[in-house]
Amino acid sequence: MTSSNIILAHGSGGRLSSALIDEVFFPAFNNPILNQAHDGALLTMDSSRLAFSTDSFVVNPCFFPGGNIGDLAVNGTVNDIAMCGAVPQFLSAAFILEEGFAIKDLKIIVKSMAEAARTAQVKVVTGDTKVVERGSGDGIFINTSGLGFINHQQQISPQNVQVGDVVITNGYIGDHGIAILSQREGLSFETTIESDSAALHSLVAAILNASSNIHLLRDPTRGGLAGILNEIAQASQTEVRLKESAIPIRDSVQAACDLLGLDPLIIANEGKLIVIVPQADSEAVLKAMQRHPLGRESAVIGQVLNKNAGKVTLETTIGSLRMVEMPLGEQLPRIC
Numbered sequence: 001m002t003s004s005n006i007i008l009a010h011g012s013g014g015r016l017s018s019a020l021i022d023e024v025f026f027p028a029f030n031n032p033i034l035n036q037a038h039d040g041a042l043l044t045m046d047s048s049r050l051a052f053s054t055d056s057f058v059v060n061p062c063f064f065p066g067g068n069i070g071d072l073a074v075n076g077t078v079n080d081i082a083m084c085g086a087v088p089q090f091l092s093a094a095f096i097l098e099e100g101f102a103i104k105d106l107k108i109i110v111k112s113m114a115e116a117a118r119t120a121q122v123k124v125v126t127g128d129t130k131v132v133e134r135g136s137g138d139g140i141f142i143n144t145s146g147l148g149f150i151n152h153q154q155q156i157s158p159q160n161v162q163v164g165d166v167v168i169t170n171g172y173i174g175d176h177g178i179a180i181l182s183q184r185e186g187l188s189f190e191t192t193i194e195s196d197s198a199a200l201h202s203l204v205a206a207i208l209n210a211s212s213n214i215h216l217l218r219d220p221t222r223g224g225l226a227g228i229l230n231e232i233a234q235a236s237q238t239e240v241r242l243k244e245s246a247i248p249i250r251d252s253v254q255a256a257c258d259l260l261g262l263d264p265l266i267i268a269n270e271g272k273l274i275v276i277v278p279q280a281d282s283e284a285v286l287k288a289m290q291r292h293p294l295g296r297e298s299a300v301i302g303q304v305l306n307k308n309a310g311k312v313t314l315e316t317t318i319g320s321l322r323m324v325e326m327p328l329g330e331q332l333p334r335i336c
Helices: 015-029 069-083 103-120 175-185 202-211 224-236 249-261 278-290
Strands: 041-045 048-059 087-098 123-132 138-149 166-168 214-219 239-243 276-277 299-305 312-315 321-323
Touching: 041 123, 048 069, 069 103, 069 138, 069 202, 087 202, 103 123, 103 138, 123 321, 166 278, 175 249, 202 278, 214 224, 214 278, 224 239, 224 276, 224 312, 276 278, 278 299
Parallel strands: 087 123, 239 312
Antiparallel strands: 041 048, 048 138, 087 138, 166 276, 166 299, 214 276, 239 299, 312 321
8 A cells, every 4th residue: 555544545446445455444344244254244044145244325416316315325235236237125224424424414315325225126124323422423323234145156256257248337437426526516407417326236137137147246336337347357367348439428527527637437326337248148138138227238348358357447539448447536425
């Protein structure tokens, strides 16, 4: 690590986040389940296969176009469970509240969590509440943990990615990060950019029904496409090559990124996933995704090659090739 103290970039989902995990957490908690480095822990109990995950949400501001920290917390953990190929069932919810936080706002947030849980058909079955002194927090932080059941025999893991695989996403990238930024900075655009926060487990079910050979599922949250695909390329020691013209980006999001000097490939998403599947199954998976309400704009955006092992590259619209690096720091802190 390049710093002797924690800085915001350690929470970016980029290189410093990876260094913190590799140098501090993995050595201390070393075990075969943790070392899978999945979106959640894959567990076997008796004859049942389970997925377990936890996540904390510190988004600023806690209300934003398209949602708030409450539904984001539910959807985020539901999605982590779904990326393991599991059906989410149960959640916990823990709240850290700062003295002075408005109870009316807390009620709105909790109500949105309850509605998101009902929509996702999961139950919040346990929780905790702590209050810290004024000035010791930032209004509200939420931690959610989730448990789900794996009802198939597929092995979904970064290590399963193979040369020749196809990379598919379910729609427009960058919406969530730009929605947060516009609210935080008081920016206005011709059209309102809303967060894409959504529970993706029903889309995952459609994907699993379309193919029995799904190699990997991931949701590109912190660090965006660039962050998650670099992790995948390094874990599988392959090259992931993207085609710029195929990546779905709204004109308004692209304009905002151009204005602010941001790369949409590193912007956080909360309702998007990446599917990596063999070429032979890609058409069936793509069609199944496009039939789903959360996948109508699904597109093939890249392929897995054996050229630049551990790297992500982008074929630009002008025909050149550039490296897509793992984000170093945090361009947009407190985004999820």
